[in-house]
Amino acid sequence: MLQALIEPLQYGFMQRSLVIAILVGMLCAVVGSYLMVQRLALLGDAISHSVLPGLAIAFMVGANIYIGAFIAGVLSTMAIAWIRVRSPIKEDAAMGIVFSAFFALGITLITVIQKDNKIDLNHFLFGNILGVTIDEVRDTAIIATIVLIVVVLLYKELLFYTFDPLGAQAAGLPVNRLNFGLMVLIALTIVASMKAVGVILVLSLLITPGATAYLLVKRLNQVMILGAVIGVISSISGMYLSYFYNLPSGPAIVLVVSGFFLLALLFSPKHGIFTYRKEQSKSAVVTIYDTEK
Amino acid sequence: MKNVSFDPKFYLSQRNIGKFPAQVIKASDMSSTAAINIAHLGVHYRTQEALRDVNCIVKPGKLTGIFGPNGAGKSTLMKAMLGLVPVSSGTVLCQGKPLMQQLEKVAYVPQRSQIDWTYPATVWDVVMMGRVKKTGWLRSFSAVSRQVAKNAIERVGMIEYCDRPIGQLSGGQQQRVFLARALTQQAEIFCFDEPLVGIDQKTQSVVFEVFHELAADQKIVLVVNHDLGESIAHFDDLILLNRELIATGSRQQVLTEENLNLAYGGKVMYFSDAA
Numbered sequence A: 001m002l003q004a005l006i007e008p009l010q011y012g013f014m015q016r017s018l019v020i021a022i023l024v025g026m027l028c029a030v031v032g033s034y035l036m037v038q039r040l041a042l043l044g045d046a047i048s049h050s051v052l053p054g055l056a057i058a059f060m061v062g063a064n065i066y067i068g069a070f071i072a073g074v075l076s077t078m079a080i081a082w083i084r085v086r087s088p089i090k091e092d093a094a095m096g097i098v099f100s101a102f103f104a105l106g107i108t109l110i111t112v113i114q115k116d117n118k119i120d121l122n123h124f125l126f127g128n129i130l131g132v133t134i135d136e137v138r139d140t141a142i143i144a145t146i147v148l149i150v151v152v153l154l155y156k157e158l159l160f161y162t163f164d165p166l167g168a169q170a171a172g173l174p175v176n177r178l179n180f181g182l183m184v185l186i187a188l189t190i191v192a193s194m195k196a197v198g199v200i201l202v203l204s205l206l207i208t209p210g211a212t213a214y215l216l217v218k219r220l221n222q223v224m225i226l227g228a229v230i231g232v233i234s235s236i237s238g239m240y241l242s243y244f245y246n247l248p249s250g251p252a253i254v255l256v257v258s259g260f261f262l263l264a265l266l267f268s269p270k271h272g273i274f275t276y277r278k279e280q281s282k283s284a285v286v287t288i289y290d291t292e293k
Numbered sequence B: 001m002k003n004v005s006f007d008p009k010f011y012l013s014q015r016n017i018g019k020f021p022a023q024v025i026k027a028s029d030m031s032s033t034a035a036i037n038i039a040h041l042g043v044h045y046r047t048q049e050a051l052r053d054v055n056c057i058v059k060p061g062k063l064t065g066i067f068g069p070n071g072a073g074k075s076t077l078m079k080a081m082l083g084l085v086p087v088s089s090g091t092v093l094c095q096g097k098p099l100m101q102q103l104e105k106v107a108y109v110p111q112r113s114q115i116d117w118t119y120p121a122t123v124w125d126v127v128m129m130g131r132v133k134k135t136g137w138l139r140s141f142s143a144v145s146r147q148v149a150k151n152a153i154e155r156v157g158m159i160e161y162c163d164r165p166i167g168q169l170s171g172g173q174q175q176r177v178f179l180a181r182a183l184t185q186q187a188e189i190f191c192f193d194e195p196l197v198g199i200d201q202k203t204q205s206v207v208f209e210v211f212h213e214l215a216a217d218q219k220i221v222l223v224v225n226h227d228l229g230e231s232i233a234h235f236d237d238l239i240l241l242n243r244e245l246i247a248t249g250s251r252q253q254v255l256t257e258e259n260l261n262l263a264y265g266g267k268v269m270y271f272s273d274a275a
Helices: A002-010 A012-037 A041-061 A065-086 A091-113 A121-126 A134-153 A155-163 A165-170 A175-214 A220-245 A249-267 A276-292 B008-012 B074-081 B123-135 B143-155 B171-184 B201-216 B230-234 B257-274
Strands: B036-045 B048-058 B063-067 B089-094 B106-109 B189-193 B220-224 B237-241 B245-250
Touching: A002 A012, A002 A220, A012 A041, A012 A134, A012 A155, A012 A175, A012 A220, A012 A249, A041 A065, A041 A091, A041 A175, A065 A091, A065 A175, A091 A121, A121 A175, A134 A155, A134 A175, A155 A165, A155 A175, A155 B123, A165 A175, A165 B106, A165 B123, A175 A220, A175 A249, A220 A249, B036 B074, B048 B074, B048 B089, B048 B237, B048 B245, B063 B074, B063 B201, B063 B230, B074 B189, B074 B220, B074 B237, B106 B171, B123 B143, B123 B171, B143 B171, B171 B189, B171 B201, B201 B220, B201 B230, B237 B257, B245 B257
Parallel strands: B063 B220, B063 B237, B106 B189, B189 B220
Antiparallel strands: B036 B048, B036 B089, B237 B245
16 A cells, blocks of 8 residues: 555656645645635636736747746736726626636637647646646745745735725725735736646636635634645645546546535535534524523 | 604604713813814715715714615715725815825724625634734734733623634624724724614614713714614714715704605605505
């Protein structure tokens, strides 16, 4: 058993992909918790699809493709906000419009350039974790460290802002800057995760670990920590499944994390489908007690 | 729709005014908080005019209510004062400076319905939010902050619920948590948006006790309320709105039949017929 787990580690590519998987599993769970509690899951999807054209343009002009992707991701959030503020179009419609337009542009550009270059659209859409280089591992580690430090340092401000934006603004917090900072953190996270699971499936790593933890614990910091643990375990197990059964790595990771979510959904002590009725009757008693007071 | 049949004489009769003792105002304390001066305040939402040319003064040491029918712009007035919605005209000054540049003096409690109560936070987490601004960037909460929060939670009778997720509280308990958060901010100006909606009797009495204590302490206490029930007798001053200012001043001055007809007039008739 142990032998089987150690065996893949003799390969350099497997070591590198496991490190990336662990970093991404942790980073996505922490940052994605903010998307979940703000009901902005669709925004994560929008940003991840929107990074493609920036990546393609950066490749064309010979710049770092990750910087290009990051800029396009941030621009997409600004475009969404601009449409929402300047027109009667609602936010979800604005997201749908912007991300599909960016995505279409990205696919078009990459299709055009991949005729002459060794660049594969599928690697960006679905990830290519087995092909990561040592430089990419280093870049992901740097991004993960920066993002996690910022989350720790701004924890109390971001908690206030994401729970009660109006109250935070009225207390004198710079809510526009906090919101922009949050968008930057999300875009950085997505760019760092692109190689591992691709832009289409990254949403799963952003939302599912946090949502699973949310069914089990009651405070945001607990959601983040437990979510990170779930994300890391899923990434490692997904990689091993992918190695032993020759499955695509990104989808294997996503299937494992979705499995964890399903377990929590069914068996969570507080919110599980099979335990929910008991909880409901308990809260009904509490309510009656309160009115009697 | 609630029943809005209303007898101003009830509130104006001598007997009922005396029912809730007026605050003892210490003249020596009057300088601690300056009044808020609202001049020509107007708000537009896109093409629609929400508030037109509101002029009034909100005094410290009084419990001031913003009243008016649904859609009268009560919440909008409060948000516009704090710069939470864009203002199209006018000024809101405190000690000669725009109020929205002195928000560290303000504690604002939004409508309970605007909050996602399934958010993963406990009572303690929410009340500690009142110390975020005072604590400052990159610092963690001090022992003083924790004590202030604990006292506030005790004041609203929620200390045994500290570790409870906010989603498991009743509406009245959630409102008391927000009241505790406002107290924790140790502000000069307290603004509450519809704090009396959907709360139990116990919460209502705690809320008014705290409001009166704050007013007695020479704070500004401004409360949006649409309910013309008996609770109106708690208020010292009123701002009566219906898209524009109908009347402002002491409760006795504002609650005349003429003012109420101007604010609620046609609608009162309409709803009584419908019921």
